[in-house]
Amino acid sequence: MKISDSMREAINEQIKAEFDSAYIYLAMSAYFKSSGLDGMAHWMKKQYKEEVEHAEKFIDYLYERGERVIIPDIAKPKESYSDALEVFKTAYAHEQYVTSRIYKLVDLAVSEKDYATQSMLKWFVDEQMEEEDNTGSIVAKFELLGNDKHSVYMIDRELASR
Numbered sequence: 001m002k003i004s005d006s007m008r009e010a011i012n013e014q015i016k017a018e019f020d021s022a023y024i025y026l027a028m029s030a031y032f033k034s035s036g037l038d039g040m041a042h043w044m045k046k047q048y049k050e051e052v053e054h055a056e057k058f059i060d061y062l063y064e065r066g067e068r069v070i071i072p073d074i075a076k077p078k079e080s081y082s083d084a085l086e087v088f089k090t091a092y093a094h095e096q097y098v099t100s101r102i103y104k105l106v107d108l109a110v111s112e113k114d115y116a117t118q119s120m121l122k123w124f125v126d127e128q129m130e131e132e133d134n135t136g137s138i139v140a141k142f143e144l145l146g147n148d149k150h151s152v153y154m155i156d157r158e159l160a161s162r
């Protein structure tokens with residue numbers, strides 16, 4: 001069964017959103033690197049790579065359905081932040097936004113009775129739960145330890161092991 005035009009377009013838009021996410025995290029990694037926070041820079045670079053993998057998953061899905069993929073422009077990400085906590089708060093809010101995008105894709109797939117796309121999206125629904133937990137728990141760590149130099153140093157060391 002062929003995928004609908006609206007579903008194909010929505011997935012192409014999500015491919016762009018995943019690359020935009022990758023770039024946002026790569027810019028966060030560069031910000032951390034320039035701030036001497038190598039552990040956080042490492043964590044964000046891994047996150048960047050995961051987002052590229054997400055984009056590739058959607059690309060491969062469209063190929064599998066015999067569809068044309070449009071490789072998108074990537075938006076220029078924000079370059080600097082006031083501190084590490086602001087970065088992780090932004091990342092957490094961004095993941096919540098991505099979850100809402102994935103849910104909209106599920107809504108569309110359900111309304112179109114597109115069972116194959118629903119099945120593919122299940123992986124992303126689960127993944128988003130994990131992504132929100134990952135970023136949210138780092139914000140929670142700041143809330144627990146405080147946002148002073150010592151806490152930032154400790155969290156930086158912990159994130160180096162991702």
Ligand SMILES: [Fe+2]
Binds near residue numbers: 054098
């Ligand atoms: Fe993603």
